[in-house]
Amino acid sequence: MDLAETFSNKKIMITGGLGFLGSNLAQKLAGLGADITIVDNLDPDSGSNPFNVHEIKDQVQIIQADINDERLMTAAVKGQNYLFNLAGQMSHVGSMLDPFKDLNVNAVSQLKLLEVCRQNNPGINIVFAGTRQVYGRPKYLPVDENHLLTPLDNNGVSKRAGEMYHIVYNRVHGMATSVLRMTNVYGPRMRIKDDLLTFIGWWFHQLLMGDDIQVFGDGAQIRDFNFVDDVVHAMLLCAAHPSAVGKIFNLGGPPVNLRGLAKLMIKINGSGNYVFVPFPENRKRIDIGDYHGDYSLIRNEIGWNPQISLEEGLARSLEFYKLNKEHYL
């Protein structure tokens, strides 16, 4: 698959394009010669960070707007070839504190955007960023796409609604949509200034500030991780492959326990320490236990395989944050 041939000079919209995934995707697509429009509302609770795209700022058009701004989005989607739909509320704890914002961003706004596309550009190809959170607590490992969906928090409900709408708009309206259920993604351009979004972002923060990494519980919990470049590659493959249309794919990587991850981060950093702390009650109630994903479906259907080892990905991430401390810490 020649990605440059596929995306060069193509008109591409990225919602949430100033965030972690969106900005890394934009960076890649800029290199491929795409014509990029970013839509981002700069929500202070999100991963939005204008610095994320400073290297490509002359190659992207940035629209500061909510994706549910119907008038504005109607104009913006016209003529676009691809939509990478990454805008979302992704905080699990946040979804329990403000369930209505969570539902509004992840389901109501997504439905509005799909309707705008259907009415104004039904031929657009849409890749939606889903989450493994929709599975809830795994009944078996690794979790494949046939696993029951029993979300453990409001965010799992709203994100599931968002992905289902994408699939309905494929089945009923014939639109080209696909869904990637992401697991823990890490890399440059994350929100690491606080613990609002991801635990690994917060661990980067603690490590870089010289604080102890705080591991909840006994650190035996299993997770899997993808370096963001691998996820960007998955998004591009999804958009490029006709056989991805109408599909939902897990991403995933090798299982690691959290204690092992903390140790590895410290080793790669060259210094640091970790401590075990009790699970905060509001996190414990919605924690999913052990998880790692079976990603054989996307491997078999469109040939995706993660390429970047955890060691390499962590090294690249730490290097990035050390170089750009003032913009992320």
Next chain:
Amino acid sequence: MDLAETFSNKKIMITGGLGFLGSNLAQKLAGLGADITIVDNLDPDSGSNPFNVHEIKDQVQIIQADINDERLMTAAVKGQNYLFNLAGQMSHVGSMLDPFKDLNVNAVSQLKLLEVCRQNNPGINIVFAGTRQVYGRPKYLPVDENHLLTPLDNNGVSKRAGEMYHIVYNRVHGMATSVLRMTNVYGPRMRIKDDLLTFIGWWFHQLLMGDDIQVFGDGAQIRDFNFVDDVVHAMLLCAAHPSAVGKIFNLGGPPVNLRGLAKLMIKINGSGNYVFVPFPENRKRIDIGDYHGDYSLIRNEIGWNPQISLEEGLARSLEFYKLNKEHYL
């Protein structure tokens, strides 16, 4: 299970209580000596019909309101022992014509109601009316609760979000919630004046008006049916059994093809005719094909079994509508 003992003098709220399921439930609970509050917005697109409760109107309090009216619902839920949460947008075609109303009624408003309960009456026992529409097109028959959920229309998405919120509020907040996934329910007090809600309601209409019953396609499609009294019984069992808490149960009945159903309705009516007509395009796109449900889980867990045969249920329904024509046709 002595239902009179369980519900006598208990304070019971029924949302959507002027509709088909809600009014039949209210009728039953009035007989059991319950103290009933109905909340219903009298939405002209719903099954609301004040005549549905005319026999018990002195025994029920009726609040005309949307369930997302926070101020009013806050006052109303206080002190209630049980909430039968039956308010919803149930038209599949309607959900495609107005997806935002569908999502608002079935997910946003449900979330608001759950929050109001959590904040004001967390001990309330809630039974939620779900739907087998969340499964989409069956991959195997009969469909059990482990079947993948791939809704084929917006209504399946929004109803799934509504039921997931009920389960999250059990798992995370410890509230007593349960979900019944209903299949085709029929009986007295349906909306049969038009084809907006159910095909079987529309068939009653055609039969009673002396028109031909219009069977879409070749009538070979399989469905299962529950007489409304059986569904009322399931709701009461769910509320009464502690082991139902946090569970999702299918309802179901013996499979029947639609041609067979049309013939049976005509036979029981003593006259009538049916014709095959092509599937309207907007219905064909969201049709789920053959369906019947496996209801062994609810049978094994709380002892529910449908008692009323299709013959008897159709006879009782036709008798009811002939006696009350002016209120339903």
